[in-house]
Amino acid sequence: MELKFCLFISALLFSIGFVGAVTRKNAILVLIGIELMLNAANINFIVFWKYAAPHDAGGLMFPLFSIAVAAAEAAVGLALIIAAYRHFKTTDISQMNRLKG
Secondary structure, eight states: OHHHHHHHHHHHHHHHHHHHHHHHOOOOHHHHHHHHHHHHHHHHHHHHHHHOOTGGOOOOHHHHHHHHHHHHHHHHHHHHHHHHHHHHHHHHEEEEEEEEO
């Protein structure tokens, strides 16, 4: 695939994720938007590795580390959402405006 096409797809995916994370009120949909942005960054890492140094395996470490961070972020984020749901009885982030219970 061509570099410009891959970067366009990555920018489109990042834009969709950003709009989804900023405009949604549901906490789970905000997490999905953040995951889309992380996937767009992974696409950029892999595309630039492919075109810069395809024979160097060190370029693949950045996306692997990013995927590990995204998995940890999803686990912690979902745990926080479940805890907030148990307290507030909603996943609407505009109604979760108190820090103490």
